[in-house]
Amino acid sequence: MSSVGSLLDALGGFVDLLPVLLIVTPILMAAAPVALGLRFDRTGWTVAAITAVGLVSGALALAAEVYTRGAVIHNLGGYPRTYGIELVADEFSTAIIVLVATISAGVLAYTRRGGPRGNTFYSAYLLLTGGLLGISLTGDVFNLFVFLEISSLATYALIASGDGPESAVAALKYLILGTIGASIYLTGVAFLFMATGTLNMAELALAIPGAEAQVLVRAAFAFIFVGFALKVAQWPLHTWQPSAYQHAPDGVTPLVAALVSTASAYALGRVMYTVFGPDFLTSTPYLTEIVVTVGTVSILAGSTLAVIQRDVKRMLAFSSVSQFGLIVAAYGLVNETAFVGATIHLVGHGLMKAGLFAAVGLVSVSYGARTVDEYAGLATNRPVAAGATAALLIALVGVPPAVGFVGKWYIGLGAVRAEQWPVAVVIFLSTMLTLAYTARLLEKMYFTPASPLEAAHPSEPVAADGGDGAAPLDRGVPGAVSVGMVALVVVAAVGAIALGFAGGAFFELLDPFVSEVFN
């Protein structure tokens, strides 16, 4: 530890700048691929890769500082927080920053060969990364809106870059609903500003308990919650999400599915716990009940809808609805254990979904399979892809030792501690619900022999799904898969299992933040 400490001393002033650099670098670099594109053909990946490596090392350096010494706070331009913008890297946000940096870097390993290609894609990619890091780092509720919009706009562009009209429709749907969600959030922020006269999160936390117009504060919470429920894709506001995930290019889905909703869910937790605080949550009548109900209903609805899907990407999209339901329900339980569980599940789910969606892309390229039925015989023909997918699916169910189990353990324990028995029942039953759709895929991959009949599906239009559907009969192009694509999936699977042993470590790392919030 002491060597780490001395290293940090040497970096002293630099670490203080890290929050700014983490946001500004990717956003500025987003212009580079387009600008360089005027002279060179394919610079996008290189620029993105260099930036991503920088971001990962920056995020890790920041994490080392935050988890050894405590939060890093940077006031932009040196203005005090009452009217300036503050960037806060504390124990909660750093977890998300590390996730965003590593997953977005990992996705590059996929897109190098798997596509999408072109400089504009990498511009949007860097913009998205910057926006997500901004969401994680900002300490200002209006600034949060700005970063939400930056990342959302980049996401719309990325989704629309898929081939075919479905992608455009999906992006448009997401654009309309996403903008409505952001506007609702902004309305909530306006109410908060009216009630308290500040936009800084820490200042708001101090001002809210004493605010005279509690009605405004409550209305603000209602707007903010609904806005985020849309962004996080909670039932019944999830409708944009399945088609967005399904029709996005295969290289984009891991990024969007693992990070965009995760960042929104993180922001919801941040606003609920840092801005409004546990006392407000518990003292406002029906607040926790509503939050918990939204979460539990999403768990049930999301997994039920996932079970009946035929397209694997769509199935996993509905699975996200249900998994985020678990997180939102945990937020609603308002105790330390559940909150730790929600954070772990945010990180764990991001990792697992990134791996799973990358695996889906991999399989569709190398095996020509997109629907659950087409996955038959995958284990025999592509053992590595099938094995990694199986491991990730099992981790998602919550079989120990894997990160899915750690999150569920803390959330379940939180529900029991809160003595919220209906929620506890749903959380424990969610194992079965998740199993219902994962087992379907496992069974297809391992215990259903591939048949030529299942391979072809001529009735479906081929262009809709990323452009590789042209050759379903000869079962894909195994050679089109790069080592990087396989490595991403395998590393995600190994990581999901390795983090299963980190339950105690997670708890300790988050403890300073959690005990501050809850006392």
Add this chain to the structure above:
Amino acid sequence: MVTVESVRPLAAVLVSAIAVVLIVASYRRPNVREGWSVLAAVSKFAIVASMLPGVLSGTVYEWSLADSLGVEFLAGVDFALRADPLGMLFATLASFLWIFTSFYAAGYMRGLDEHSQTRFFAAFAASLSTAVGIAFAANLVTIFVFYELLSLVTYPLVAHNEDHEARVAGRKYLTYTFFGGGVFLLAGTVMIYWLTSTVGTATTAFEAGGMELLAEAAVAEPGYAQAAFFLLIAGFGVKAAVMPLHSWLADAMVAPTPVSGLLHAVAVVKSGAFGVARVILEVYGPGLIHDLPLSVPGIGEVGLNVPVAIVAAFTLTAASIIAMRKDHLKRRLAFSTTAQLSYIVLGLSMLHPYAVVGALFHIPAHAFAKLTLFFCAGAIHVETHTDYVSEMAGIGKRMPLTMSAFAIGAAGMAGMPLIAGFVSKFYMLLGAGYVGGEYWLFAGTLLLSGVLNIAYLWPVVYTAFFESEDHHDAKPVLEFSRGGVFESYFAEDRVATDGGEAEDAAEATETETEDDYEYAVDEYPSDHTVPEETDTGGERVGTVDHHGDHEDHLTGGPPAGGWERRSPFAESTWLMIAPIAVIATGAVVLGIVPDTAVFLEVATTVVEGVFGVESFGELQGLSLSEALEVIAE
């Protein structure tokens, strides 16, 4: 009790996990692959056995993730393995029987020229790894981890055939076991963690005689403590196939026979019974279970154990009756397993020291006998493709040694003296007798089920040795539909239900109920003829019972010229005969000299630990309440 830090419990778990990797790596060379299986089995048993003397003399070997690597598994929860007497009982049994099963499995899989053998042997080794993990788990979270992994790695074995039936059975298997593990057991574990946290430092670690903090917490929160108890029992009860959670077991018989034998008679189902033992003896403890008042309307307050005992007693009677109607031999054995596991649960839930010793000894006793029976069923399948009892008339000529071993196993099931099953039932009856009171009902159930065991297993032996393929009795219990036939046995006197004229009525019935006619007794005017090969419906030879092997029913039964007569040494390959002979001998040894054959000694050591006495003799002749007072002291 001395606790020693040792890596041996972990090594025992990991040795077969490493074998999984080696097995997969050498998939091109079947001989090397099976060599790894055998090597892992032998070294696993050696590691477990090396701890046996120490454990019997009061040493406990422990390995924990936090102490050795400094990694905390979950906040406040250690991932720990601990070789204590109860764990040793299960680990010794599973690792010892695995040695012979790995030979047998090689013979079986090659005999049938099965597909995906690498996956099969890898999953098999992984199952053993997790089973030993369950045995050595030192707390509820660790046991949960291995319990879930066991469900997972046995799934490929159940769905091995990759046909529709196997997939359906696999789905059912996953649903049941994950409901038990991921829902009930996890919920119960969380409840225990929470309950103990209300009175002290939260813990889920097992303590012989019950967790002290839990006893404290149960005083404050009796309702939640009871709920947690039933959640845990239900969680383990799924794998122990306690009714109404048993139906996965019969369906899981589509798996290859070595799986049905070792896993669905020893490792998997016993892990459920073993878990029940952990909950009763080392989480709640007999004292707390007996004293937590569960008020039942109309009866008053009863201990928590009574509902469990009632369910177990019901299961063992009902499953035995169902077994009588199963024509498919492996299914019949599956229901027999359901019944026999409930013996263990019943014995444990009676709480008396003798009953507990009986129940614990029944774990190995049943394992040896039932493994023999399954091995025999598998050998018959490989050699003759016969799966149905109704086709086994005279098969004793073809497979004399196998059927003799079957007879020994059957006698062990029924609890005949000189075979292992007798010893355990004897102790359980003694226990029930000492408790007295209403427990006589349980003693009665035990005795009744002995008779039922004869009723469903003896016909197999009888038809094999004392009947011949062209002349054997009808099997009315199998052939008639449930609840009898809705027709008069006297066709001439048949009267219409509306009281109309007999002749018209007879005609009417004939046309309307043509289907039923096939079962009617006048197709088989006498009980003593050979039934014709028609589809008689019911459970016999029905398509329902078709068991995955596409050709089994088509090629089953005696060949055209009747069974040929073979010598005991030429009836099958030695890979199958030798394990059958060894395991059957084991069952007899356990029955004749239980004292010197380790398992009884381990079982009594467990009970000594739970009741906190120096020697089992101190508990002699005590009634239940007196014995429970001994714990309190």
